[in-house]
Amino acid sequence: SQGGGGKGIRKVENEEEIKKAYTQVQMELPNSPIFLMKVCSNVRHIEIQVVGDMYGNVCSLSGRDCTTQRRFQKIFEEGPPSVVPPNIFREMEKASIRLTKMIKYRGAGTIEYLYDQEKQTYFFLELNPRL
Numbered sequence: 001s002q003g004g005g006g007k008g009i010r011k012v013e014n015e016e017e018i019k020k021a022y023t024q025v026q027m028e029l030p031n032s033p034i035f036l037m038k039v040c041s042n043v044r045h046i047e048i049q050v051v052g053d054m055y056g057n058v059c060s061l062s063g064r065d066c067t068t069q070r071r072f073q074k075i076f077e078e079g080p081p082s083v084v085p086p087n088i089f090r091e092m093e094k095a096s097i098r099l100t101k102m103i104k105y106r107g108a109g110t111i112e113y114l115y116d117q118e119k120q121t122y123f124f125l126e127l128n129p130r131l
Contacts, residue, residue: 008028008032008034043116043117044067044081044117045066046064046065046084046089046112047064047110049061049062049109049130050096050108052101052104059097060097062079064080065083083117085120088115095122096111099111109128112126
């Protein structure tokens with residue numbers, strides 16, 4: 001969890017690989033919690049920019065597809081994301097605005113989602129503050 005930039009991320013296919021990867025990550029990031037997660041295929045990494053103020057006003061500044069990566073680092077971003085149907089993208093923006101209001105967020109932020117193209121569903125990943 002303390003890696004950042006993809007450090008510590010490993011894809012494993014069997015139990016033996018889990019043991020090896022676990023040991024490697026422990027050495028790279030001592031004292032950091034280690035999480036196991038299911039690999040999701042045919043998904044996109046979608047980000048939505050939001051801004052909230054001290055009066056509870058929130059707006060979305062659109063979004064982007066950040067899926068194209070090399071070594072867990074973004075290569076380029078496409079905005080607006082063409083892989084998400086417009087009606088679903090609007091739902092994602094509305095969900096982002098609701099979240100931003102609910103936590104009384106102030107400032108600029110990026111809300112990240114995992115978008116499943118086959119099922120046309122999305123899942124919240126995280127909210128990152130922006131300077």
